[in-house]
Amino acid sequence: MGQREERLKSSWPATLLAASILSSCFLLAPAKESTKKSTKKSTSPDEIPVTWEPAKPEVGGTITLQPKANLKHIYCCKWYRGEASTKKVYKILEYYPETKITVQSSAYSDREAIEGACVLVITDLILRDSGEYIVKLEKPGRLKGLGFAKIKVSGTRSDTDFHIACQPSKPSLGDTVTLRPRVSLGGITYCKWYQGPNQEDNNMIALYELETHDKITRKAVYDRGSIEKRCILVIRDLELSDSGEYTMEIKEAELVRGIGRAYIDLSVPASLLQLDPSSSAHPPVASDAHPPVPDPMLDVLAELTTPDPAPSAHSPVPDPSLSPLPVLAPSATPDPLPSTLSLGVVAGIVVWCLIVMAVTGVLLSSWLRTRRQRGRKQPR
Incomplete structure (x- = not known):
């Protein structure tokens, strides 16, 4: 009996230790489950509401899409257009607020721009701009949130989309x-x-x-x-x-x-336009045209054929001893010297040279012939 009591006394601390270990295990299990749940909740992106103005956009107008979220410490925001349900989504652009760099993508239409931190502005709206727009906010190493907006552009369709x-x-x-x-x-x-x-x-x-x-x-x-x-x-x-x-x-x-x-619409320079001669009283003259060359023989004939004016009673009689040479009145403008000789003048000079050479040859040959004949007639 005494041995049994001693065994019971020695075993009860071990039983108490085992019970405490089992209770701690049961307490750790729900803690791990709650930790997993909190981890999953933190990794999933937040849903961000997106508002747009005006509420009813029209063709030719401008629309502004603004995500309602804290945009501080955002590394990058990306805008898409398409249908998220059908997974046909095309990226418009990426914007990095710190460096203010915009990277255009396949759905960019040259009408989109970023204002502020991540506000998308679309100008010159067309009917094709209707549809769903998605914004993705990213922080370094993780996704911050997603926002969705579905707009419809109203207006009349024309031949130009x-x-x-x-x-x-x-x-x-x-x-x-x-x-x-x-x-x-x-x-x-x-x-x-x-x-x-x-x-x-x-x-x-x-x-x-x-x-x-x-x-x-x-x-x-x-x-x-x-x-x-x-x-x-x-x-x-x-x-x-x-x-x-x-x-x-x-x-x-x-x-x-x-x-x-x-x-x-091409603008043609005025220098290439052809001028109408009838529109001007003085038609244009080519810049490289030579001025007419005066003929000196005509001036000599005019002087010979023009009679001297009769002396008047009040005009002084010139003294021949004082003016042995004729005095020429200075002209207002000097006569232009011909820069080149005309063909007629050149031809006349050539003809006169030929005639002089021919006459000189005839005279020289006749003189030589006469001299030879005289030399033969002299006695030896």
């Missing part, structure tokens, strides 16, 4: 012009450029495939034009034949998603 910027707006002959479509190309397969208002194959001048980046240029811009990324058309060394309307067509597979138009 989007705008095309022409730079410079008023080009001149010989300049380089850039036609930049201001439309989102997200989901677009390829684009075509036409010279003229009609989308006909014989008017097509360029084609660009956005997935493979294949380029085709033909017709008038084959050797002076090129098509660049985002379907931008560049034409160099502009000619008069390049002026007129240009049409761009964007397609998704074989479906036309939009049509844009631009007009190149």
Whole structure:
């Protein structure tokens, strides 16, 4: 009996220790589960509300999309357009607030800009701008939050679905012009450029495939034009034949998603314009034309045939001893010296030289002949 009591007394501390260990294990299990739940909750992004103004945007207007969140310490914000449910989402741009650097992407249409920390502003709205917009806020190493906004642009549809910027707006002959479509190309397969208002194959001048980046240029811009990324058309060394309307067509597979138009109005320099002779009383004279050369023989004949004026009673009689030489009145302007001799003068000089040479030859030959004859007649 005494041994049994001693065993019970010695075993109860071990039992108490085992019970305490089991209780601590049960307490640690829910703590681990709560830690896992808190970790999962911290890694999931926050849903950010996005507001836009105006509430009902219209074609040609401007809309502002603003995420309602604390944008301090944000490393990067990214804007997308598309449909999140179908996973057809295309990036518009990335913005880094610290460095204020904007990186454009495939859905950029040259009409989007960032204001403030991460406010998206879209100008010159078109019907194609309708849809869902997504903003993603990122901190270094993790995703901060996601925001969604679905807008609908109202207005009447016209033959032009989007705008095309022409730079410079008023080009001149010989300049380089850039036609930049201001439309989102997200989901677009390829684009075509036409010279003229009609989308006909014989008017097509360029084609660009956005997935493979294949380029085709033909017709008038084959050797002076090129098509660049985002379907931008560049034409160099502009000619008069390049002026007129240009049409761009964007397609998704074989479906036309939009049509844009631009007009190149060439300004011709005034130096290239032809003057109308009838519009001026004095027609222009060529700068390299030679002035008429006065004939000195005509002046001599005029002096010989002109009678001397009769002396008047009041005019003094000149003394021949005082003026042995005739006094010439100085002219207001000196007579222009002929810079070159006319063909007639040259021909006369040549003829006179030939005649003098011929007469001299005849006289010389006759003199030699006479001298020889006299030498033969003298006696030896």
